[in-house]
Amino acid sequence: MKLVISNLILSLDGPQEALKQQAAKKLGIKHQNITNFKIVKQSIDARKKPGIRLVYSISCEVDDCFQIPGDRDIKILADSREEILLPGSKPVEGRPLVIGTGPAGLFCGLVLAQNGYRPIIIERGQKVEERAGTVERCWNAGILDTETNVQFGEGGAGTFSDGKLTTRINDRRCEKVLEEFHRFGAPEEITYKAKPHIGTDNLKKIVANMRKEIERLGGTVLFNTKAVDVKLRDGQICGVVTSTNSTIETNAVVLAIGHSARDTFRMLYDRGVPFEQKPFSIGVRIEHPQELINTAQYGAASGHPALGAADYQLFMKGAGRTAYSFCMCPGGIVVASASEPGSIVTNGMSEYSRDRENANSALVVSVGPADFGTGHPLGGIEFQRRWERLAYAAGGSNNSAPVQRLEDFLNNRTGRLGSVKPSYTGETRCADINECLPPYVTDCMKQSINYFDRKLRGFGMKDALLTGVETRTSSPVRIPRNDAFECMGIAGLYPCGEGAGYAGGIVSAAVDGIRIAEQIVRTYALKKSIT
Numbered sequence: 001m002k003l004v005i006s007n008l009i010l011s012l013d014g015p016q017e018a019l020k021q022q023a024a025k026k027l028g029i030k031h032q033n034i035t036n037f038k039i040v041k042q043s044i045d046a047r048k049k050p051g052i053r054l055v056y057s058i059s060c061e062v063d064d065c066f067q068i069p070g071d072r073d074i075k076i077l078a079d080s081r082e083e084i085l086l087p088g089s090k091p092v093e094g095r096p097l098v099i100g101t102g103p104a105g106l107f108c109g110l111v112l113a114q115n116g117y118r119p120i121i122i123e124r125g126q127k128v129e130e131r132a133g134t135v136e137r138c139w140n141a142g143i144l145d146t147e148t149n150v151q152f153g154e155g156g157a158g159t160f161s162d163g164k165l166t167t168r169i170n171d172r173r174c175e176k177v178l179e180e181f182h183r184f185g186a187p188e189e190i191t192y193k194a195k196p197h198i199g200t201d202n203l204k205k206i207v208a209n210m211r212k213e214i215e216r217l218g219g220t221v222l223f224n225t226k227a228v229d230v231k232l233r234d235g236q237i238c239g240v241v242t243s244t245n246s247t248i249e250t251n252a253v254v255l256a257i258g259h260s261a262r263d264t265f266r267m268l269y270d271r272g273v274p275f276e277q278k279p280f281s282i283g284v285r286i287e288h289p290q291e292l293i294n295t296a297q298y299g300a301a302s303g304h305p306a307l308g309a310a311d312y313q314l315f316m317k318g319a320g321r322t323a324y325s326f327c328m329c330p331g332g333i334v335v336a337s338a339s340e341p342g343s344i345v346t347n348g349m350s351e352y353s354r355d356r357e358n359a360n361s362a363l364v365v366s367v368g369p370a371d372f373g374t375g376h377p378l379g380g381i382e383f384q385r386r387w388e389r390l391a392y393a394a395g396g397s398n399n400s401a402p403v404q405r406l407e408d409f410l411n412n413r414t415g416r417l418g419s420v421k422p423s424y425t426g427e428t429r430c431a432d433i434n435e436c437l438p439p440y441v442t443d444c445m446k447q448s449i450n451y452f453d454r455k456l457r458g459f460g461m462k463d464a465l466l467t468g469v470e471t472r473t474s475s476p477v478r479i480p481r482n483d484a485f486e487c488m489g490i491a492g493l494y495p496c497g498e499g500a501g502y503a504g505g506i507v508s509a510a511v512d513g514i515r516i517a518e519q520i521v522r523t524y525a526l527k528k529s530i531t
């Protein structure tokens with residue numbers, strides 16, 4: 001019989017071996033009678049300082065005839081045999097094509113390959129080994145490559161990230177995502193930590209390993225190959241034209257292009273693919289000394305190796321809008337993330353060690369169609385562009401990002417840098433960020449600061465540093481799909497992942513990729529030899 005036992009507690013220095021004894025005590029048996037013992041969850045309980053504890057859930061097996069004591073922390077684990085995925089009968093013309101190698105495209109391609117459907121995957125940017133150099137050059141010299149950058153290239157938008165793997169979705173596929181990441185090189189802890197992260201250093205290796213596995217299973221991955229047109233016939237997709245001047249003929253296409261492929265959105269819109277406006281959030285990156293965040297969260301235990309760099313999550317509902325922290329990167333840096341020239345876009349990234357001086361997080365406010373000033377389905381993109389260009393201008397129109405001390409931002413003045421130095425990957429210039437965002441956003445941000453300071457002591461420090469602007473928090477569009485996950489009105493075209501409006505973050509994008517791959521397997525016949 002398989003059990004899960006929750007609420008096993010260790011002090012920060014407590015040895016994990018003690019967990020088995022605790023589990024045995026709860027069960028009222030000897031620890032030798034417990035087999036297949038595994039940690040399935042570890043979280044930090046920092047509510048009482050001092051006295052921060054680690055809280056675990058474990059899974060284990062005991063004899064089938066064992067009488068389970070009445071204890072809410074003990075649960076019998078349901079038999080979780082995976083659903084068997086059987087191939088459908090619709091013939092695949094050509095090979096299934098996946099556009100994009102972000103988490104959605106990679107996981108979709110992986111599952112297709114694992115099921116014998118040898119996908120072709122095309123990616124507009126470079127493979128990750130080359131991409132890293134191109135991105136570094138952009139950060140150092142300020143010269144943007146519009147095809148390979150922080151948004152585009154192998155691994156997608158999350159490659160230069162903190163690799164946080166937290167998600168709010170509850171889907172059985174999340175487990176597969178974490179297990180596959182672990183199989184391809186992530187530390188085992190990601191399979192049980194409540195707030196797992198991989199770090200950009202590990203992500204780069206994992207992404208390359210996943211690609212090699214897809215190729216080993218018969219898939220083909222083509223880099224520097226952008227989808228520039230789609231061929232449609234009688235409401236069915238029948239091919240994709242690429243930037244390398246070839247047409248890939250197929251009746252199954254996965255559109256996993258992320259939220260920043262504005263040129264591809266435009267092309268699809270012009271071809272009649274339906275789009276809807278979608279809310280998202282905009283604001284700034286805010287930086288504090290990591291030590292300040294550690295102390296606020298962990299008090300005297302701050303710096304203990306079992307705790308690592310502390311994170312935070314803040315949320316304030318105002319009049320009609322919410323302000324919140326987003327994509328917080330402990331011990332990380334602020335990265336230049338634009339994909340179009342003449343614009344500044346911020347985001348955050350960390351190495352696995354999370355050991356840099358500053359903590360950074362987006363501080364954003366919700367915006368929606370009513371703010372876009374147009375009913376055009378792609379209106380949200382123009383709205384993003386407006387603030388990205390103003391940030392470029394505020395930075396001096398030379399690729400420098402506008403930065404501002406929090407106190408100066410609150411007082412609408414440019415000022416100078418204080419004790420928190422920008423970790424931004426490019427040049428910065430002191431400016432008034434109030435000029436790069438709509439007043440309803442800056443007002444809401446200002447209202448939130450006091451409130452957040454009460455929740456996290458020090459958040460409102462005068463020298464905290466803002467870098468503008470953060471606009472790519474999620475997709476500004478949604479491509480509606482039907483019950484078979486196809487684009488409304490276009491058979492065989494599968495909008496997938498964050499860009500299409502079905503995910504927000506690495507794990508949920510990967511889950512959506514798996515979901516679409518499963519649908520393709522269920523729909524299309526497996527060819528004996530796809531060439």
Ligand code: FAD
Nearest residue numbers: 100102104124152156157158161164227258497498505506
């Ligand atoms: P993407 O990852 O955007 O992938 C889309 C891919 O499609 C890209 O590789 C692109 O080059 C390619 N493409 C686009 N158009 C074409 C075309 N026409 N032809 C061929 N290829 C095309 N999320 C988290 O959960 N945790 C984090 O810590 C985190 N940190 C982040 C840090 C940064 C700097 C950024 C930018 C994002 C971060 N995110 C994070 C968000 C996360 O990266 C995205 O949610 C996720 O990558 C979305 O996955 P996706 O596959 O849907 O799209």
